[in-house]
Amino acid sequence: MKLRKSEHNLASSFNRAEQMSILSRREKHLGNGQKYFYEKPLHIVKGEDVWLIDDRGKRFLDVYNNVAHVGHANPRVTEAITKQSNALNTNTRYLHENVVRLAERLAATTEDLNVAYFCCSGSEANDLAVQLAKAHTKHQGCIVLSNAYHGNTTEIFQLSPEDCPKEHRKGWVKTIPGPKGFLEDQSAYIQGLKEEVEDLIDSGHGVACFIADSIFSSDGIYEIPKDFLKSIYQEIRSQGGVVIADEVQSGFGRLGQQMWGYQDDAVVPDILTMGKPMGNGHPVSALLTHREMVESLDQAYNGNSYFNTFGGNPVSAAAALSVLDILEEDNLIEEARQVGNYLKKQLKKTLEDNESVVEIRGKGLFLGIELDAPSKTAKAMEDMMNRGVLVGKTGPINSVIKLRPPMTFKREHADLLVDKIGQCLGAIS
Amino acid sequence: MKLRKSEHNLASSFNRAEQMSILSRREKHLGNGQKYFYEKPLHIVKGEDVWLIDDRGKRFLDVYNNVAHVGHANPRVTEAITKQSNALNTNTRYLHENVVRLAERLAATTEDLNVAYFCCSGSEANDLAVQLAKAHTKHQGCIVLSNAYHGNTTEIFQLSPEDCPKEHRKGWVKTIPGPKGFLEDQSAYIQGLKEEVEDLIDSGHGVACFIADSIFSSDGIYEIPKDFLKSIYQEIRSQGGVVIADEVQSGFGRLGQQMWGYQDDAVVPDILTMGKPMGNGHPVSALLTHREMVESLDQAYNGNSYFNTFGGNPVSAAAALSVLDILEEDNLIEEARQVGNYLKKQLKKTLEDNESVVEIRGKGLFLGIELDAPSKTAKAMEDMMNRGVLVGKTGPINSVIKLRPPMTFKREHADLLVDKIGQCLGAIS
Numbered sequence A, B: 001m002k003l004r005k006s007e008h009n010l011a012s013s014f015n016r017a018e019q020m021s022i023l024s025r026r027e028k029h030l031g032n033g034q035k036y037f038y039e040k041p042l043h044i045v046k047g048e049d050v051w052l053i054d055d056r057g058k059r060f061l062d063v064y065n066n067v068a069h070v071g072h073a074n075p076r077v078t079e080a081i082t083k084q085s086n087a088l089n090t091n092t093r094y095l096h097e098n099v100v101r102l103a104e105r106l107a108a109t110t111e112d113l114n115v116a117y118f119c120c121s122g123s124e125a126n127d128l129a130v131q132l133a134k135a136h137t138k139h140q141g142c143i144v145l146s147n148a149y150h151g152n153t154t155e156i157f158q159l160s161p162e163d164c165p166k167e168h169r170k171g172w173v174k175t176i177p178g179p180k181g182f183l184e185d186q187s188a189y190i191q192g193l194k195e196e197v198e199d200l201i202d203s204g205h206g207v208a209c210f211i212a213d214s215i216f217s218s219d220g221i222y223e224i225p226k227d228f229l230k231s232i233y234q235e236i237r238s239q240g241g242v243v244i245a246d247e248v249q250s251g252f253g254r255l256g257q258q259m260w261g262y263q264d265d266a267v268v269p270d271i272l273t274m275g276k277p278m279g280n281g282h283p284v285s286a287l288l289t290h291r292e293m294v295e296s297l298d299q300a301y302n303g304n305s306y307f308n309t310f311g312g313n314p315v316s317a318a319a320a321l322s323v324l325d326i327l328e329e330d331n332l333i334e335e336a337r338q339v340g341n342y343l344k345k346q347l348k349k350t351l352e353d354n355e356s357v358v359e360i361r362g363k364g365l366f367l368g369i370e371l372d373a374p375s376k377t378a379k380a381m382e383d384m385m386n387r388g389v390l391v392g393k394t395g396p397i398n399s400v401i402k403l404r405p406p407m408t409f410k411r412e413h414a415d416l417l418v419d420k421i422g423q424c425l426g427a428i429s
Helices: A016-029 A075-087 A097-107 A122-137 A154-158 A179-184 A186-202 A228-238 A261-265 A291-300 A314-329 A332-351 A374-386 A411-428 B016-029 B075-087 B097-107 B122-137 B154-158 B179-184 B186-202 B228-238 B261-265 B291-300 B314-329 B332-351 B374-386 B411-428
Strands: A044-048 A051-054 A059-062 A115-119 A141-145 A173-176 A207-213 A242-246 A271-274 A285-289 A357-363 A366-371 A392-394 A400-403 B044-048 B051-054 B059-062 B115-119 B141-145 B173-176 B207-213 B242-246 B271-274 B285-289 B357-363 B366-371 B392-394 B400-403
Touching: A016 B097, A016 B115, A044 B075, A059 A411, A075 A314, A075 B044, A075 B075, A097 A115, A097 A285, A097 A314, A097 B016, A115 A122, A115 A291, A115 B016, A122 A154, A122 A207, A122 A242, A122 A271, A122 A285, A122 A291, A122 B122, A122 B154, A141 A186, A154 B122, A154 B154, A173 A186, A179 A186, A179 A228, A186 A207, A186 A228, A207 A228, A228 A242, A228 A261, A314 A332, A332 A357, A332 A366, A332 A411, A366 A374, A374 A392, A374 A400, A374 A411, B059 B411, B075 B314, B097 B115, B097 B285, B097 B314, B115 B122, B115 B291, B122 B154, B122 B207, B122 B242, B122 B271, B122 B285, B122 B291, B141 B186, B173 B186, B179 B186, B179 B228, B186 B207, B186 B228, B207 B228, B228 B242, B228 B261, B314 B332, B332 B357, B332 B366, B332 B411, B366 B374, B374 B392, B374 B400, B374 B411
Parallel strands: A141 A173, A141 A207, A207 A242, A242 A271, B141 B173, B141 B207, B207 B242, B242 B271
Antiparallel strands: A044 A051, A051 A059, A115 A285, A271 A285, A357 A366, A366 A400, A392 A400, B044 B051, B051 B059, B115 B285, B271 B285, B357 B366, B366 B400, B392 B400
């Protein structure tokens, strides 16, 4: 056995030669799926609130990374992790205050979803959600939006048509269009849903569940149209199915209104899943549901119900509790509403005469700028990086600039972003 | 939205009334799968090396928890996590030294598995391993041992016959007996394997993979019989399948010989998965394989290859690097061999006249004591807890006492364990 002395405590300064070396070593030793954001990948060595700093000391305003929900390297989150790591990290087969407290606090943010499971990733939470749905309904069929992404386990990859090639899709998965279709013609949309539901029933799969994000990011960042979720939930439930709100992206107040995105359409799902921002980067995710769903899973699995070794451990729970504390203490949901409104207004004002801009959408700190060509969006993402601002791209043809900064994003950051994006799109158009 | 002030920074002393309160609150808010180890669940508030301490200050020698591989609350692991959390936690779409260094160091512990993917749990790593196997072979059939447990995603639950009820098992899953069957009659065993393989081929599934632990824990803690893996690997590969070594339990030197358990049978798998002890409790897992497997997944998924938001983040990588450092600096694999040998010898000596003891098996710091009745094993586990020692139980009928302490377990701890287990089994027999 060869174990080599670690060099992970590296100084924070790297030169170009070292970066090339990291790049080539990485190309040799990492799976290809871990693609880079930029043509010349960024080598980030430090994070501070809404800033990321590269190996040459260049600072980038981060308008993309939602995982660092309460800001990069938030010292309060680190302190919570350190304190609990120094005391104890074990699993939920022992009693511990942290996981109980976390379950209670999360339950209190919902209408009536009062039982929690804890996992490590959004994919795991969604996979468990579908297990619960199938066990409870005794059906197999699932309905998702046609450009959705819900995760990367074998099962959930099936429910991620954004990435899963159509020829791999199993017969128990049916897709319906994104909210744009509903906006265009509600009755035709619901009729289309009914047809997919009938297909599932006719093929013997039945309807186990519908799962959707509560902001339609991969569809191009659309808000929930009024009555959209309500209409779908009604149809799914009328056929004995359950409904899952995937709040991995829209949750924890990102939309600037309430804790969870689905609450904007005045509906209540049967299962709510959460992930990415939950521990500010620490791998923790969760699912909230009703006790009757839990009992169904127990029965289906003969009592061998879901256990996750790392899920709900005291350190992960401490990280998540500290994020909830900071959200509350710093009033970040209201801040997201105000800064998001201001940012959207300023973007509209600055870009109103720009001919490449099709539409500016979204709410809170989750906004999208649709351009008239995907090539322009790709170019803008690179150009913005060169101007010191990190943005993303999304949508069915990747034509939408994705703005989704940490929740600690302030007006001054919005002003900087608007200034740079005005210059950038002015030069591209 | 209601967010309540966290009380996770609790003092370490709790009284009985508070414990009952935690218990009832937990029963209300947590999924049932998170069962307790004991009839009256332990409320652990502190960990120190091989010790766990409950809310009343009672100290338990931990002979069960392998996740705390280098000891509970190891300060060097906490320091690595704290230092990196203070600097940066982001994802693998940016370059970072830690993940590259970790991939290199893990690759160097194997014969030729030089490409890594990083995930958060053993289940995720195994799920990805099966995705790779199916994409590479273009087959669907999987073969597992009849009492195996490999995880809890929808797909991997199918490959966990220990928990998955037989009536839920899909046609693409076939089981073969554990190593005991091979020990009894090698040629009959291989003939049985060939029949399952033929079934998979006849039913159109083909053979995608065989997956097994490298110590047969849920089969009752059996070491790898000589040529066991070698014979199975040969048969699977002759039918175009690949082989996966699940090192989630047996890895990181636990068996006291080499880094990975499969190395004891002088074989090389196509995919190696690892989890639990990798970050000493921090949620991190990984998979090692060949580049050609990665390319197959890319092709199958049209380039939308596997990405995991938290997988390989700089903090998780720092935690894993620190575990590798400590294993090396403290010579823990050799220590596990010596202490494990000593413990096994002392157990045999102390228990040789005990009529309830059927056999003492295993190696390194993964040992099992098979008793002649599951009721005695359950009683011993409770009784040992009352004597201040935590052990587990496993095997097809749960008749085997499972001993699997942190790797920092010393002779003095072995002596204490042997003394207590002698008293315990003496009283039970």
